[in-house]
Amino acid sequence: MDLGCRTGRTTWELAKDFDKVTFLQSDPSNMKSVFVGYDLILVNDILDQMYNPRHFLSTIHERINPNGRLVIATGFDWSEEYTVRENQVGGYRCSGEQIWGEEEILIFTNHFLPYYHIYHIFNALIV
Helix, strand or coil: EEECCCCCHHHHHHHCCCCHHHHCCHHHHHHCCCCCCEEEEEEEEHHHHHHHHHHHHHHHHHHHHEEEEEEEEEECCCCCCCCHHHHCCCCCCECCCCCCCHHHHHHHHHHHHHHHHEEEEEEEEEE
């Protein structure tokens, strides 16, 4: 599953290593229950444009097969035009301490353990 695929260029490249590619339109913060059973979910530069990324992150594990991969690439470029402050993941201060997006995303990874590995490469998280 490639969320935010735009024209699908990355999807077609990934399709070389996977059996099936299907293009469907869905709201990542409110996906229907039929979107399950994926070996790879790519969240490419769309997390900070979702209206409820916290909900997305807390449920995305239900859609990935065991030993599957979740790849999140984001610049954490939050705007209240897309995401109200309460739903933003990182990029703010709490009790004077900076809360980073990467740290907050890792809170949601408890759902993936012990079956998944976490890799952090620049601004991309591969779970």
